[in-house]
Amino acid sequence: MNHMQDNGQRASRPTGIAILGSTGSIGVQTLDVIATHPERFRVVALAARRSAELLAAQAARFRPELVCLCEGEMEGAVSGAEGTVAAATHPEVDLVVVATTGAAGWEPTLAAIAAGKQIALANKEALVMAGSVIAVEARRAGAVLRPIDSEHSAIWQCIQGEGVAESHLSGPRGVRRLILTASGGPFRDASREELERVTPEQALAHPTWKMGPKVTVDSATLMNKGLELIEAHWLFDVPYEKLDVVVQPQSIVHSMVEFEDGSVKAQLGVPDMRVPIQYALAYPDHLPYSDLPDMDWSRAFALEFRPPDHERFPCLRLAMEAAMLGGTYTAALSSADEEVVAAFLSGEIGFMDIPRLVDWALERHAPVQEPTLEDIREVDRATRAAVRERIGASARYAAVRHTER
Numbered sequence: 001m002n003h004m005q006d007n008g009q010r011a012s013r014p015t016g017i018a019i020l021g022s023t024g025s026i027g028v029q030t031l032d033v034i035a036t037h038p039e040r041f042r043v044v045a046l047a048a049r050r051s052a053e054l055l056a057a058q059a060a061r062f063r064p065e066l067v068c069l070c071e072g073e074m075e076g077a078v079s080g081a082e083g084t085v086a087a088a089t090h091p092e093v094d095l096v097v098v099a100t101t102g103a104a105g106w107e108p109t110l111a112a113i114a115a116g117k118q119i120a121l122a123n124k125e126a127l128v129m130a131g132s133v134i135a136v137e138a139r140r141a142g143a144v145l146r147p148i149d150s151e152h153s154a155i156w157q158c159i160q161g162e163g164v165a166e167s168h169l170s171g172p173r174g175v176r177r178l179i180l181t182a183s184g185g186p187f188r189d190a191s192r193e194e195l196e197r198v199t200p201e202q203a204l205a206h207p208t209w210k211m212g213p214k215v216t217v218d219s220a221t222l223m224n225k226g227l228e229l230i231e232a233h234w235l236f237d238v239p240y241e242k243l244d245v246v247v248q249p250q251s252i253v254h255s256m257v258e259f260e261d262g263s264v265k266a267q268l269g270v271p272d273m274r275v276p277i278q279y280a281l282a283y284p285d286h287l288p289y290s291d292l293p294d295m296d297w298s299r300a301f302a303l304e305f306r307p308p309d310h311e312r313f314p315c316l317r318l319a320m321e322a323a324m325l326g327g328t329y330t331a332a333l334s335s336a337d338e339e340v341v342a343a344f345l346s347g348e349i350g351f352m353d354i355p356r357l358v359d360w361a362l363e364r365h366a367p368v369q370e371p372t373l374e375d376i377r378e379v380d381r382a383t384r385a386a387v388r389e390r391i392g393a394s395a396r397y398a399a400v401r402h403t404e405r
């Protein structure tokens, strides 16, 4: 059982933790948090895709019961995708940190829920692709999905004590709007022409957050904010009409909740993912963390807010349209985005081809309204194949130019 149970009672042993994606940005920071509080947390299982050297170093330091390397061989490690499910369902695991990128997150999340584990969710694609199934399963199992994304952690913290049941999946009461903040990414002031010329190196240089490549590019296109709107819908059981986005360039206000009487609660802090990671692990406690920088309230500074520009950043609009259409549209959105971001990073397409190709994939998508897991797997497979074919069919840029609207 968890060291701190969700009913607030202390248990005697540290919370057993599995980290799926331990070699990534979130995974490494989660291990930092765990190393800071060895009396509270213990690593039981680690899983990664192919970073064998780093995974071996983590295993040597934290001595987990189970290590999984999905692609490749490593002494003492389980191989293959089923290893992530084994890590997520290990009997000594109390809480599973889902920190893999993309579509790799949703199947182990479901396995962890079915095995009665608590979930700390960084992987937003899990809810974007399979939110309807995961939310139902989590409710049925009584699993609280603890958000790691800083925006959702902010909202989670703001709705504490607002008449929300322990499982926030039942939806907060008295809420008029959830307002997700966005940094706006490195190109928030760029012209349309400048956006056409953005290189992978420029897109990977995020002004405030240090993250893995896929989420960094998603932040630059604002697709990330679209995926987060869908994540918030499933996490907090709030309709899309009550979800909004505002650009907050300093990344100090992590998100806000506006109540029916016009009162607005916000959560603020330095942009450091170890804060929401630690809160998700230690919930409902705010543990000390001496390594983290504090807000410097002794100097003057300004906080700026502005609306997002849907013309220059069509990915946010595309995500909202997919969300409103429902069914498997959001799975198609996520799978298409994962493929086109990979193609952008490998130099096959340009930055503004990302929204063009996602738009193309959504237009040709044949939706299933109440999808099963098998439907979602098939949408993932078919969407990726179609997008890959589209990219591969023509030389760089030429494949998509004529579909430009």
Ligand SMILES: NC(=O)c1ccc[n+]([C@@H]2O[C@H](COP(=O)([O-])OP(=O)(O)OC[C@H]3O[C@@H](n4cnc5c(N)ncnc54)[C@H](OP(=O)(O)O)[C@@H]3O)[C@@H](O)[C@H]2O)c1
Pocket (backbone or CB within 6 Å): 020, 021, 022, 023, 024, 025, 026, 027, 047, 048, 049, 050, 051, 052, 070, 084, 098, 099, 100, 101, 102, 104, 122, 123, 124, 125, 148, 149, 150, 209, 210, 211, 212, 213, 214, 215, 273
């Ligand atoms: N980074 C952030 O600040 C941040 C903030 C909010 C939300 N998130 C979300 O958190 C998730 C992870 O982001 P990240 O920035 O940490 O990504 P990242 O740095 O790219 O790390 C991804 C991790 O997942 C592993 N992985 C990828 N595919 C896998 C598979 N099929 N099976 C098992 N492991 C797999 C990778 O292993 P290898 O190293 O072996 O490839 C790596 O450990 C994303 O969904 C992102 O949107 C991230």
